[in-house]
Amino acid sequence: MSVSSTPVALVTGASRGIGRAIAVRLAREGYAVGVNYHSNATAAAETVKEIGQAGGVALPIQADVASAADRQGMIADLMQRFGRLDVLVNNAGITSVGRKDLLEATEESWDLVFATNLKGPFFLAQLAARTMIEQIDAKSISRGTIINVSSISAYAVSTNRADYCMAKAAMQMMTWLLADRLAEQRILVYEVCPGVIASDMTAPVKEKYDRLIAEGMSPIRRWGQPEDVASAVAMLASGVLGFTTGERINIDGGFHIRRL
Numbered sequence: 001m002s003v004s005s006t007p008v009a010l011v012t013g014a015s016r017g018i019g020r021a022i023a024v025r026l027a028r029e030g031y032a033v034g035v036n037y038h039s040n041a042t043a044a045a046e047t048v049k050e051i052g053q054a055g056g057v058a059l060p061i062q063a064d065v066a067s068a069a070d071r072q073g074m075i076a077d078l079m080q081r082f083g084r085l086d087v088l089v090n091n092a093g094i095t096s097v098g099r100k101d102l103l104e105a106t107e108e109s110w111d112l113v114f115a116t117n118l119k120g121p122f123f124l125a126q127l128a129a130r131t132m133i134e135q136i137d138a139k140s141i142s143r144g145t146i147i148n149v150s151s152i153s154a155y156a157v158s159t160n161r162a163d164y165c166m167a168k169a170a171m172q173m174m175t176w177l178l179a180d181r182l183a184e185q186r187i188l189v190y191e192v193c194p195g196v197i198a199s200d201m202t203a204p205v206k207e208k209y210d211r212l213i214a215e216g217m218s219p220i221r222r223w224g225q226p227e228d229v230a231s232a233v234a235m236l237a238s239g240v241l242g243f244t245t246g247e248r249i250n251i252d253g254g255f256h257i258r259r260l
Contacts, residue, residue, distance in 0.1 A: 003083035003140055006057070009237065010034040010078055010085060012065050012124065013092030015043035017199035018149065021226030022089055023047055025234045027056030034078045035060045036092065065092045065120030066112075075127050086141055087237045088128040090121035091149040095201050096161035110163045117167040121148060122174055125189075129178070133185045144187035145237050148175050149229070152195045152252050172248060179246030188245040190236045195252025197224040220253035 009026045013019040015037035023033045024047065033051060035058050037044035044060045051058040059081050063070035078085055094116050097109035125146050132144030153161065154168040172191055179189040195218060196202060196209050213221055232249050235241070250256045 006032045007086040008032045008082045008084050009087035011089040012036040015040045018226045018229050019091040020047045021230040022233045024050050025230035027051040029234050032057040066115035071124045085131050087145045089147045093117045096164040099160045102159050102162040105162050113163040114167050118170050132187055146189045147236050148191045150191050150193045176246045191248040192232050193248050193250045194229050195224050195255045218253035218255040
């Protein structure tokens with residue numbers, strides 16, 4: 001296994017939407033990118049193709065972040081190909097199954113959402129951190145970065161998506177815990193909190209958000225784009241905020257501002 005001289009980023013859920021935009025942006029910033037996808041190989045291939053057309057290098061990696069074996073395989077595949085890992089972007093996630101009222105919510109949906117949106121990212125971050133520490137100790141990389149993609153649903157209630165909101169809320173504490181534990185090892189950890197972003201996940205409720213945005217739900221009255229999130233991730237990955245860790249970056253048009 002040879003070690004790449006190019007920094008390497010792993011982006012989960014990178015076949016489309018926010019994940020694709022992040023993968024493409026990091027490739028443009030000079031990273032080789034592991035493009036993780038769960039089941040849509042065609043969409044992942046499109047991400048890899050877009051990166052290649054821009055002069056970048058990408059490796060498609062099929063894995064379910066909720067599976068321990070798949071998480072281990074994902075890191076192993078990346079290391080086998082590139083020999084290093086500099087940045088992990090925990091982006092993969094699913095919405096609440098069926099968007100059921102919390103009085104009708106099911107344990108099956110709870111288990112699936114928490115496994116994908118919280119347990120998977122936590123244990124993938126654990127694996128990535130161990131890998132980064134080994135590389136930092138060996139002086140093959142100088143630092144590591146872990147970026148968790150959360151949601152305004154971490155603090156904005158949707159009673160038909162209780163499991164999703166609760167899993168995203170827990171991601172802030174997960175980010176703080178990792179940031180505190182890993183700072184001494186020169187690994188910085190951040191949370192990026194997207195608002196209403198045009199994607200497959202928000203497409204079923206487009207009319208609702210069109211109306212809310214027009215009514216001034218956020219000071220910036222437009223839909224967020226996947227590229228808006230990708231810009232924040234690229235900034236954090238760059239290391240320019242070297243004296244900052246555990247921070248939440250809201251990419252939400254100002255939605256988080258409390259207004260009277």
